[in-house]
Amino acid sequence: MFIFSSFGLFLVAAFLEIGGGYLVWQWLRVRKKISIGLVGGFVLFLYGIIPTLQPSNFGRVYAAYGGIFVVMAIVWGLIIDKKNPDRFEIIGGAVVLAGALIIFYAPR
Template identity: 60%
Template sequence: MIQSILFFVLAGLLEIGGGYLVWLSLREGKSVWFAVAGFIVLGLYGVIPTLQPTNFGRTYAAYGGVFVVLSILWGWFVDRIKPDKFDILGGWVVLLGVLIVMYAPRNRM
């Protein structure tokens, strides 16, 4: 489970980081090389979820919740926008969903 969580966090950081680099290039006037680096990082992001031990649909459903939480944290620590109580509540709700979807015990027939 620890390895799976680390893969989710790594995938999230690569996706958010890659998207942020593209954002900086296109929206903040940074060099086109920021966008190029962002595309490379986003390509690496595409590989990491394949290392999860479950099927594609479950992996990406759970990852969506991880992405929400990491995006809130990114906004807080990188963009310096403190989450409000609804951001925090929503983050906990989706995190609970991740735990249920990904790690709930299942009857295997």
């Protein structure tokens, strides 16, 4: 159960960070209204809260989260930006995901 709940928290954090960053990107790069940027800032604030719910220390949580974030960013690009990942993105994503799983879930 621990793995499913903590992995779910990683996914929520990645969605919030990428989504919030995307909204700020839309405001600054695509010239959307400032309200979009403010919502993005609030979503990024929420992202900062989610990792505190993880049952480990700061360094381990953020090291593992980095791998989850990379994979979720590739998935975001596929679904939202309609950009198919190339083989190097897929290979790199698999490598960092494996590293994240080892960092966070290896027995100690």
